[in-house]
Amino acid sequence: MMKKLVMGADHAGYALKDKIKAVLIERGYEVTDVGTFSSESCKYPIIAHELCKNIQDGKSEMGILICGTGVGMSLCANKHKGIRAACVSDTFSARLTRMHNDSNVLCFGERVVGYGLAMELVDAFIETEFEGGRHAERVALINAIENENFELLK
Numbered sequence: 001m002m003k004k005l006v007m008g009a010d011h012a013g014y015a016l017k018d019k020i021k022a023v024l025i026e027r028g029y030e031v032t033d034v035g036t037f038s039s040e041s042c043k044y045p046i047i048a049h050e051l052c053k054n055i056q057d058g059k060s061e062m063g064i065l066i067c068g069t070g071v072g073m074s075l076c077a078n079k080h081k082g083i084r085a086a087c088v089s090d091t092f093s094a095r096l097t098r099m100h101n102d103s104n105v106l107c108f109g110e111r112v113v114g115y116g117l118a119m120e121l122v123d124a125f126i127e128t129e130f131e132g133g134r135h136a137e138r139v140a141l142i143n144a145i146e147n148e149n150f151e152l153l154k
């Protein structure tokens with residue numbers, strides 16, 4: 001079963017998003033695009049928020065966020081309950097963050113990685129499964145931290 005994906009980018013990641021999206025669709029993936037849809041300047045937190053809501057609502061399983069560095073997107077995404085976003089620029093981390101952290105959002109920067117490496121990051125991320133076992137206990141602790149802090153906001 002192919003994973004349902006959601007992609008988002010600001011103006012600094014828009015060109016790379018569209019290129020990667022085309023490849024994923026060609027391969028048969030269902031890809032929701034939350035924008036942006038042009039190189040006109042926009043605000044990355046708004047895009048990250050849209051993408052995270054899509055995952056929280058169960059519409060997609062995994063997300064890919066691209067900005068200039070990937071950092072701003074990952075900061076915003078990680079403020080959402082149930083979202084584990086990893087900003088990476090090497091394939092080892094892209095694979096391991098799936099195996100150990102059960103990350104569900106991949107972030108990287110169009111100003112950091114080229115198209116070739118970006119595609120390898122995406123492949124490593126979406127094709128790797130969570131290992132569970134001792135790592136599940138650790139992810140449960142991430143959830144416990146989230147629960148405690150989100151509780152404070154009520």
Ligand code: RB5
Pocket residue numbers: 010012013044067068069070071072073109
């Ligand atoms: C936009 O200039 C840039 O700040 C943004 O794409 C991103 O890199 C932020 O983290």
